[in-house]
Amino acid sequence: MEAGWRHAVIPWLAQAPAAPALNMWNAPAGTPEIWMKVGIAMLAGFGLLAALIAAPTRLRRPISGAFIFLAGLFWVLVFLFPKPIDSQTPHEQRPRGFVQDVSFWLADAIPVVSNFSNILTAFILGLGVFSLVRIHLMRVAKKQNDWPFSVVLLVSMVAMATFGYWDWKTRLDLGGAKVDEAWPLAAYGKDLLFDGMLQVMEAAMFSLIAFFILSAAYRAFRIRSVEATILLCAALIAMLNLMGAVVVTWDGMIESFGKDNAFVMNFTLSSVAGFIRDNLQTPGIRAIDFGIGLGALAMGLRLWLSLERVGGN
Amino acid sequence: MDGVYYEKGWLGVVFTLMVAGFILLNIYRARKTSGKLFIRRIPGLNAIDDSIGRATEMGKPVLMVPGIGTLNAISVQALQIFAYVTKTAAKFANPIRLCCLDPAVYTVAQEIIRDVYQTEGVPENYDPDSVRFISDRQFAFAAGVSGIILRERTAAAFLMGEFFAESLILAETLNSIGAIQVACSTEITQTPFFVAACDYVLIGDEFYAASAYLSRQPVLVGSLVGQDWSKLAIAATILLGALVNSADGLKRVPDEANEGQTRALKADEKMITDLFSPKKPEWKPAGGTQ
Numbered sequence: 039m040e041a042g043w044r045h046a047v048i049p050w051l052a053q054a055p056a057a058p059a060l061n062m063w064n065a066p067a068g069t070p071e072i073w074m075k076v077g078i079a080m081l082a083g084f085g086l087l088a089a090l091i092a093a094p095t096r097l098r099r100p101i102s103g104a105f106i107f108l109a110g111l112f113w114v115l116v117f118l119f120p121k122p123i124d125s126q127t128p129h130e131q132r133p134r135g136f137v138q139d140v141s142f143w144l145a146d147a148i149p150v151v152s153n154f155s156n157i158l159t160a161f162i163l164g165l166g167v168f169s170l171v172r173i174h175l176m177r178v179a180k181k182q183n184d185w186p187f188s189v190v191l192l193v194s195m196v197a198m199a200t201f202g203y204w205d206w207k208t209r210l211d212l213g214g215a216k217v218d219e220a221w222p223l224a225a226y227g228k229d230l231l232f233d234g235m236l237q238v239m240e241a242a243m244f245s246l247i248a249f250f251i252l253s254a255a256y257r258a259f260r261i262r263s264v265e266a267t268i269l270l271c272a273a274l275i276a277m278l279n280l281m282g283a284v285v286v287t288w289d290g291m292i293e294s295f296g297k298d299n300a301f302v303m304n305f306t307l308s309s310v311a312g313f314i315r316d317n318l319q320t321p322g323i324r325a326i327d328f329g330i331g332l333g334a335l336a337m338g339l340r341l342w343l344s345l346e347r348v349g350g351n
Numbered sequence: 352m353d354g355v356y357y358e359k360g361w362l363g364v365v366f367t368l369m370v371a372g373f374i375l376l377n378i379y380r381a382r383k384t385s386g387k388l389f390i391r392r393i394p395g396l397n398a399i400d401d402s403i404g405r406a407t408e409m410g411k412p413v414l415m416v417p418g419i420g421t422l423n424a425i426s427v428q429a430l431q432i433f434a435y436v437t438k439t440a441a442k443f444a445n446p447i448r449l450c451c452l453d454p455a456v457y458t459v460a461q462e463i464i465r466d467v468y469q470t471e472g473v474p475e476n477y478d479p480d481s482v483r484f485i486s487d488r489q490f491a492f493a494a495g496v497s498g499i500i501l502r503e504r505t506a507a508a509f510l511m512g513e514f515f516a517e518s519l520i521l522a523e524t525l526n527s528i529g530a531i532q533v534a535c536s537t538e539i540t541q542t543p544f545f546v547a548a549c550d551y552v553l554i555g556d557e558f559y560a561a562s563a564y565l566s567r568q569p570v571l572v573g574s575l576v577g578q579d580w581s582k583l584a585i586a587a588t589i590l591l592g593a594l595v596n597s598a599d600g601l602k603r604v605p606d607e608a609n610e611g612q613t614r615a616l617k618a619d620e621k622m623i624t625d626l627f628s629p630k631k632p633e634w635k636p637a638g639g640t641q
Contacts (some may be wrong), residue, residue, distance in 0.1 A: 045635065073551065085416070117364070117367075117544050118364055149637070158455070159421075159454070159455055162455045162457075162458050163454045163487070164452040164454075165454055165457070165458050165484075166451075166454030166458075166484035166487070167454075167484075169457065169461075169482075169483065169484045170483075170484055170485075170486075172480075173480050173483060176480075184502060187490060187498075203585065206464065236491075238486075239490075239491075239494075240488065240490040243490035243491075243494050243517060244490055245491055246520055247516060247519050247520060250365045250522075250523040250548075251519065251544075252521045253523060253525055253526075254519060254522070254526075254547040254548040255547060255549065257526075257547065257548070258547035258548075275632075323539050325555075326539055326542070326555035326556075327539060327552060327555075327557040328582065329540075329556030329559075329578075329582065329586055330537050330556055330558075330559075331579060332370065332559075332581050332582060332585075333428075333556040333558065333559025333560075334424045334425065334537075334554060334559070335370060335374070335423075336374045336559065336574045336577065336578050337368070337424035337427065337428050337559060338424045339371055339374055339375065339574075340378075340570065340571075340574060341424060341427060342595065342596075345570050345574075346427070346431075346570075347568065347570075350418050
């Protein structure tokens with residue numbers, strides 16, 4: 039009896055791949071059922087949002103805090119609870135017991151909960167695009183400085199969205215192989231805009247880094263202080279260690295002083311570079327990583343428990 | 352538990368809970384003492400006011416970039432620091448530019464900045480276009496922000512959060528126009544670039560200490576002290592782990608391959624590995640329920 043309610047309730051939130059009928063989150067694509075569920079979800083979402091806006095100001099914070107706590111609790115449980123070895127195990131073969139049920143439920147519910155944030159992100163992307171369009175339309179309308187660049191941006195955005203959607207729809211209707219063979223205007227346009235222009239321009243931006251590394255390194259390696267000198271020496275050793283001819287020459291010279299002398303052999307370029315890497319660089323990086331990890335944990339805790347006050351408060 | 356469940360590193364879980372406990376305990380302590388706990392001086396954070404002052408004198412905007420990560424603890428922390436920067440800029444009616452790559456970060460940033468202007472009593476000075484969504488593609492974003500830097504000649508810039516390859520593009524563009532830069536990346540691979548190119552750099556957890564340092568809110572100060580205690584606990588654990596691992600290294604066990612022989616323990620047979628990351632047990636569905 040006790041197990042009965044568990045088996046009825048627990049799969050409710052989980053999108054178990056083996057048994058879609060067990061949960062309320064999925065339905066076959068294109069059926070009226072899925073559209074009905076989408077409609078209900080939209081209504082529920084906007085209803086919740088409207089209720090939150092209509093709620094008294096002093097209540098908004100505890101309400102959103104409760105939502106944050108529940109959402110965070112799920113991921114805390116995912117981290118703390120024992121994990122199933124194989125979450126793909128068919129339902130009928132799963133061992134039964136409270137811990138086991140919760141464990142499988144958590145594993146099965148991860149895609150559903152992750153999808154919540156994906157859906158929210160999709161809505162928020164609309165806000166981002168709105169901001170971009172508003173700023174640049176205003177700039178064009180008021181003929182502010184560099185307004186032709188704003189026209190380029192708006193035209194590019196509309197062209198990319200149009201060809202992207204057109205190509206996607208064509209591939210959906212005709213199939214990818216046929217599109218690649220016939221190469222219609224939709225595919226040509228999308229390929230030109232995406233692979234021919236966007237990717238190339240991004241690669242050009244990326245390649246700027248090579249020049250910036252040089253100019254930044256020039257400034258950083260100037261001998262201004264003890265720290266800068268130490269940085270210069272360490273960087274020099276690391277760089278020389280990557281140059282085969284220098285390594286062979288230097289190490290050969292060290293070996294000529296005494297190949298069997300372990301102390302002397304500590305001064306080969308690869309040994310010195312290895313020492314710096316293993317004993318100075320790696321522990322330093324680990325220590326910084328620990329600090330960053332702890333900071334993120336503390337920040338996460340404060341956000342989860344609504345202890346953080348961000349903004350003008 | 353039937354051998355079906357993978358009890359992954361129970362000591363790691365206990366340790367995480369202990370660290371969380373330390374932090375919460377210190378938040379409680381700091382609340383009781385109204386946050387009067389010591390925090391050492393961080394030069395990068397002292398430079399914030401100077402940078403904004405310089406921008407005000409020059410009549411140029413202050414640029415803020417919360418990295419290119421999604422909405423997570425790192426970007427919220429960056430926005431927390433930017434709230435302070437905006438507060439100071441709002442006092443001097445100095446324009447700001449906050450450029451976002453992630454739409455979720457953009458939405459939250461807009462709310463925070465509007466809230467800051469309202470709290471400072473100058474809501475009319477808030478310009479909705481000061482917080483901008485640039486692009487959600489890394490190098491398009493870098494190009495867009497570089498364009499703003501060059502066109503508007505920003506006098507001070509704060510690059511804080513998750514940065515990747517675009518870090519140097521932004522820092523060097525800012526350097527080319529002589530802007531003061533205060534930077535910090537939680538990505539360890541980008542910190543050297545910032546150190547090489549920027550005027551002030553916050554390293555590692557100084558980024559998380561910033562909001563406590565600037566605002567002195569008891570909750571943040573307590574959390575920071577808790578983090579420091581946790582660091583000590585981690586250092587002690589590393590020391591203990593090194594000793595236990597060394598002792599394990601001296602142990603000999605019968606060698607399965609050579610009868611009568613002994614061998615040293617393999618890395619995954621050592622106690623520390625087993626405590627933090629045990630081997631996944633073998634299990635196959637039996638075809639029934641227990």
